[in-house]
Amino acid sequence: MSRRPSDEQLDKEYQEWFDRQTFDVITDGDTARLALLLTSELQELSKMSVQEYTLHQKWRELQENKKKYQTVGAIDAFFGTITDKIQVLKNMIWIPEDPEEYLNLEPEVVVCKENQKLTKLWGDLRMFVHTMHFNPNIGRSARFLVIDKKTEKVLGLLGLSGDFLDLTPRDNWIGWTREQRNKGMLKHSAIGSTIVPTQPLGYSYLGGKLCALLMVSSVVEDTYNHYYPEKLAGMTTTSLYGSFSQYNNLKYWKKMGRSSGSIKFEPSKKTIYKMRHWLKNTHPRRYWEWYEAKDLKGLPLKRDHRQRSWAYIYRQLDIPNEIVETNHQRGIYYCRLYQRTKMFLREERDNLGKKLFDNSPEALSKLWKEKYASKRVNKLLKDGRYSKDTLFYGEDLDLDWPDFRAKFLGDVGR
Numbered sequence: 001m002s003r004r005p006s007d008e009q010l011d012k013e014y015q016e017w018f019d020r021q022t023f024d025v026i027t028d029g030d031t032a033r034l035a036l037l038l039t040s041e042l043q044e045l046s047k048m049s050v051q052e053y054t055l056h057q058k059w060r061e062l063q064e065n066k067k068k069y070q071t072v073g074a075i076d077a078f079f080g081t082i083t084d085k086i087q088v089l090k091n092m093i094w095i096p097e098d099p100e101e102y103l104n105l106e107p108e109v110v111v112c113k114e115n116q117k118l119t120k121l122w123g124d125l126r127m128f129v130h131t132m133h134f135n136p137n138i139g140r141s142a143r144f145l146v147i148d149k150k151t152e153k154v155l156g157l158l159g160l161s162g163d164f165l166d167l168t169p170r171d172n173w174i175g176w177t178r179e180q181r182n183k184g185m186l187k188h189s190a191i192g193s194t195i196v197p198t199q200p201l202g203y204s205y206l207g208g209k210l211c212a213l214l215m216v217s218s219v220v221e222d223t224y225n226h227y228y229p230e231k232l233a234g235m236t237t238t239s240l241y242g243s244f245s246q247y248n249n250l251k252y253w254k255k256m257g258r259s260s261g262s263i264k265f266e267p268s269k270k271t272i273y274k275m276r277h278w279l280k281n282t283h284p285r286r287y288w289e290w291y292e293a294k295d296l297k298g299l300p301l302k303r304d305h306r307q308r309s310w311a312y313i314y315r316q317l318d319i320p321n322e323i324v325e326t327n328h329q330r331g332i333y334y335c336r337l338y339q340r341t342k343m344f345l346r347e348e349r350d351n352l353g354k355k356l357f358d359n360s361p362e363a364l365s366k367l368w369k370e371k372y373a374s375k376r377v378n379k380l381l382k383d384g385r386y387s388k389d390t391l392f393y394g395e396d397l398d399l400d401w402p403d404f405r406a407k408f409l410g411d412v413g414r
Contacts, residue, residue, distance in 0.1 A: 003295040010301075014288050026281045034278050035317040037271055045265045046323040051412040052405065053326065054131060054240065057266065058393065059404045061133040064269050066397040069124075086394040089124055093198045094153035095388055099381060102205050102373055106149040107365045109158070109219035113142050113227065121145070126157050128394040130196045131412050132240060135306075137161040137193065139299060142223050146197075146214055155201055156211040159194030160220060162187070163236050165303055169257035169332050170236055174342050185345050187230040192216075192237035195246075199391040204380055205373040208246030212237070212253060213364040216335045221359065233341045233352055239331035247333040251367065252357055256332040264310045265326055275313050286312060 005013070045053060069086055096102060112118040122143045126134055139162045146156035163186055164170075166178065176185070192215040197207030214220070216235050224232040238259065239245035247253045267275070280287040290309045293301035302308060314324050336342065337359065338352035358364075380386040391411050396404060 003297055003299070004301070005296055010293065013293065014285060017288055017292055018284060021280075021284070023284070024277070024281045026278060031278065031282075031317065034274055035319065037274070038267060038314070038317060038319055039323070041267050041271055042265050042319065042323040046326075050326070050328040051409060053265075053328070055405060055409055055412050056401065057133040058131050058408075059399075059401055060268060061127070062393055062397055065127060069127075069394065069397065085124075086128075089128060089394060090390070090392050092125070092154045093129070093390060093392070094148055094151065094155050094201060095390065096200075099204075099377055099386055102201075102377065103369065104150065105155070105365070105369075107155055107210060107214065107361060108147050108149045109214050109217055109361055110145040110147050111142070111219065111223050112144060113223065118145065119143060122157060122159075125154060125198075126159075126194065126196070128392050129198050130157065130194065131391075131408075132194075132196075134194075140187075140190065140228060141193075142220070142227065143194075144214075144220060144223075146211060154198055156197040156207060156214075157194055158192065158211060158215050158220065160190050160215075160224065161193040163189040163191045167236065167256075167259070167332060169259075170334050173254075173256050173334065175346050177346075180345070180347055184230065185347065187228065188233040188345060190224060190232060190235055192235055195237060200388045202246075202391075203389075204377055204387055206246070206368075206376045207373075209250050209372045210365065210368040212247055212250055213368055214361060216252060216337060216359055217361045217364055218359050219361060221337060231352065232337065233344055234337055235335045237333050237335075239333075245331050245333075247331065250333075251371070253333045253335045256334055258329040258331055264307055264314070264324060266310075275310070279309060279313055283312075283316070 045056070048056060094105075110118065112122050122145055123134075125145075140160070141162075142160040144158040144160075145154060146158060147153070148155055165181060165186060170176075171178075171181075192212070195208065195211045195215050196202075197211050201207030201210070215237070221232050237247065237253075239247060248255065266272075276287070276291070280291075286309070290302050290305040295301050311324075314321075336356055338344070338354065339356055340349045340351065340353035341356070343349040344352050377386065391408075393408070396407065399407065
């Protein structure tokens, strides 16, 4: 059954919305200034390597949020009175005193959903430990902290979202048609949208592999099944960029190939606000469909509304295509949770069959220690490259872009 309202219902809802709005007059000069602003920003972004662009997005995210983290001695609703909130967050990260200390870790996946304090902590930590900036998705989502039970230190962050509608390598491997996905089978799959270890766990112990394994743990699976009616059958994820990734040669995760479509460069938040203002006042129906309209279940009518709206605005403003899109391909990976995941998603079976592997956090953590962490740390020690260095952006909020780039570019993808 379609979740899309009828055309008549959409027309009625749009007119009701339209009648409630106050619109601004947009002159040719306003349009020309927006086009010039976009062209200037996108030209600078299009000159960057994928590593630079990724880091620049992180720097811009920090600049847009730094006021929230610079009130020394303020009262925080969750931390209480603190001398320096940034330092409190940094001190939560696991740092071993001895290289063999990883053997004592007991990783635990902690659900943040419906816990305001944990959700805020997750957001604060993600801001400072993940190089990829955060764009929360509308729709299904769940967030998790990976904590060591013994020390209560943070080992990583996990985030789950609704899966991509179209991802050709994944869909070809499953044998999935768009019709099947649109009918609701896509809801039996999700995407690991945040899978990030803290440092030095990531570098010295391949902590990214631990987090990727825990992304398909029973805790994540049970959380999804608790909040959503469709049983989780599998999980997609993508690399930060390129095909070199923490997911390569990782048990249970199968590499599908690379993304084929380009991604639109993302302007600054101020410019995006101006773009939305221009769109609403010059093309209100388009704006309404992308940012206001809901389907029969109260969810956004259009998927991927940001990219769609930006592409439309770029075309309307005649922004040169060569500065609009990135060619930054990403590796695509998929994990089946059950023996019949592929057949189930193709609607050839009405049940998933047996679990494909033991996905308890204990079993996955044991696999990580024995298969990945031990080999990594021993090799680094032998080569003299073992490190306890952290990667934490919270103490560098006042750096301008050239200094930020000089300090952190070598850590992108670490």
